[in-house]
Amino acid sequence: MGDFDVDLFVIGAGSGGVRAGRIAAGYGARVAIAEESRVGGTCVIRGCVPKKLYVYASRFPDHFADAAGFGWNVPKATFHWPTLVANKEAEITRLEGIYRRNLANSGVEIIDSRAVVEDPHTVRILATGARITARVILIATGARPILEPAIPGGELGLISDQIFDLAALPERLLVIGGGYIAVEFAGIFSGLGVETTLLHRGPHLLRGFDEDLRVGLEEAYRERGIELLLERTIERLDRNGEGVLATLSDGTRRSFSHVLVATGRWPHTRGLGLEAAGVALNAKGAVVVNDYGATNVASIFAVGDVTDRVNLTPVAIREGHAFADTIFGDKPTTVDHATIPTAVFSTPELGTIGPSEAAARALYPDLVVYRTRFRAMKSTLSGRNEPMMMKILVDPATDKVIGVHILGEGAGEMIQVVGIAVTMGATKADFDRTMAVHPTAAEELVTLRTPVA
Numbered sequence: 479m480g481d482f483d484v485d486l487f488v489i490g491a492g493s494g495g496v497r498a499g500r501i502a503a504g505y506g507a508r509v510a511i512a513e514e515s516r517v518g519g520t521c522v523i524r525g526c527v528p529k530k531l532y533v534y535a536s537r538f539p540d541h542f543a544d545a546a547g548f549g550w551n552v553p554k555a556t557f558h559w560p561t562l563v564a565n566k567e568a569e570i571t572r573l574e575g576i577y578r579r580n581l582a583n584s585g586v587e588i589i590d591s592r593a594v595v596e597d598p599h600t601v602r603i604l605a606t607g608a609r610i611t612a613r614v615i616l617i618a619t620g621a622r623p624i625l626e627p628a629i630p631g632g633e634l635g636l637i638s639d640q641i642f643d644l645a646a647l648p649e650r651l652l653v654i655g656g657g658y659i660a661v662e663f664a665g666i667f668s669g670l671g672v673e674t675t676l677l678h679r680g681p682h683l684l685r686g687f688d689e690d691l692r693v694g695l696e697e698a699y700r701e702r703g704i705e706l707l708l709e710r711t712i713e714r715l716d717r718n719g720e721g722v723l724a725t726l727s728d729g730t731r732r733s734f735s736h737v738l739v740a741t742g743r744w745p746h747t748r749g750l751g752l753e754a755a756g757v758a759l760n761a762k763g764a765v766v767v768n769d770y771g772a773t774n775v776a777s778i779f780a781v782g783d784v785t786d787r788v789n790l791t792p793v794a795i796r797e798g799h800a801f802a803d804t805i806f807g808d809k810p811t812t813v814d815h816a817t818i819p820t821a822v823f824s825t826p827e828l829g830t831i832g833p834s835e836a837a838a839r840a841l842y843p844d845l846v847v848y849r850t851r852f853r854a855m856k857s858t859l860s861g862r863n864e865p866m867m868m869k870i871l872v873d874p875a876t877d878k879v880i881g882v883h884i885l886g887e888g889a890g891e892m893i894q895v896v897g898i899a900v901t902m903g904a905t906k907a908d909f910d911r912t913m914a915v916h917p918t919a920a921e922e923l924v925t926l927r928t929p930v931a
């Protein structure tokens with residue numbers, strides 16, 4: 479061990495890298511971590527955290543509108559975008575400080591520079607040219623959005639990294655894509671009062687999600703005034719004064735003040751020296767790893783989005799922790815990628831665990847489906863006409879609940895708790911004998927008695 483400068487060199491101080499570094503240091507390893515941008519990574523700096531803050535901001539108009547039915551007279555509210563941007567910036571700066579302090583308190587050395595791999599035991603710090611040798615190198619560089627598809631004028635589009643800090647709120651926004659990011663940002667900007675169009679190449683948003691969630695969200699988005707253009711692509715973008723003129727595959731041309739391209743994120747491996755070090759990458763450029771995060775090079779490991787398995791922050795954190803336990807804690811640990819609850823912070827929100835109904839049918843031909851659609855109690859006085867939907871999928875052979883899908887207010891919070899039961903292997907009978915909490919929306923999950931299929 480003593481032959482190397484450090485025991486562990488982590489490249490990338492995001493969710494996975496920070497957790498791995500701190501836990502390894504806790505086991506007594508000498509750890510250094512390099513970050514070319516801001517400590518905290520995508521989730522803290524330009525992802526989950528600022529996104530959720532903007533989601534909160536976008537929901538106030540609903541609260542103001544709903545208030546009237548409860549007797550409140552809310553004077554016309556106004557929104558000031560620069561205040562939101564500045565307050566978001568202050569909060570992520572605070573969080574970055576906490577991340578830095580936690581790393582330092584764990585004894586991890588932070589190197590504010592891009593680092594590249596030179597050979598299986600050496601990294602080079604670009605800011606200084608210094609070379610550091612390490613017994614183990616962990617690649618935790620995440621993923622980054624790219625401007626795809628490559629169309630004429632594509633450079634006029636923005637990526638999600640840029641959308642948080644626009645100088646002014648867009649007037650007319652086109653969002654391209656039908657995944658998490660496109661759906662969430664369309665909801666955010668529509669809520670903030672921006673005329674919003676969401677264009678997706680497929681017949682429905684959110685491929686892979688349960689069909690009732692997909693269709694239910696589309697209906698809600700249309701009802702909220704978000705224009706959905708499905709089964710269409712963009713052929714070209716042209717500058718149009720201050721804005722952008724988009725030519726669509728259906729031949730129409732539309733003008734927007736801003737275009738957000740949210741057509742996926744790609745593993746951040748380019749120029750990292752991995753190929754030269756002999757690390758195997760897949761066709762998408764992701765680092766190929768086994769269940770322990772090990773690459774084909776014995777001293778190099780990878781966790782998180784750079785491995786392109788399940789690209790979610792909590793998964794990266796688990797992978798980072800499992801890696802440190804395995805390599806530095808003498809506790810071989812793997813991460814179960816099979817049953818992962820997740821939420822889409824659209825408005826209304828989606829919470830989901832397990833396969834969609836269609837995917838579950840392929841696995842369990844006798845699948846039993848329970849589903850309810852109802853108006854939440856708050857809607858009675860607010861007059862809001864947005865239904866909630868809950869669905870439970872059960873394998874009749876074992877009575878196990880294999881999937882739960884929720885559309886509506888609080889779906890993200892609900893699915894976190896339901897996720898415990900499903901992860902434990904709860905049966906439908908367990909759900910049924912759980913006492914309801916009344917009056918809540920979530921009580922529907924334990925009072926569903928009659929299958930719909």
Ligand code: NDP
Pocket residue numbers: 626627654655656657658659660662678679680684685711740741742743788789790820821822823
């Ligand atoms: P996704 O992979 O979720 O979605 C990409 C979307 O872009 C899909 O609708 C896809 O269509 C479409 N697309 C891909 N390529 C093209 C193309 N060439 N032309 C037109 N459309 C295209 O990526 P996101 O960027 O939305 O999110 C990245 C990851 O980040 C997610 O997988 C998720 O794991 C994570 N994330 C999680 C969040 C959360 O937990 N709430 C929030 C934000 C991100 P198609 O379906 O047809 O392939």
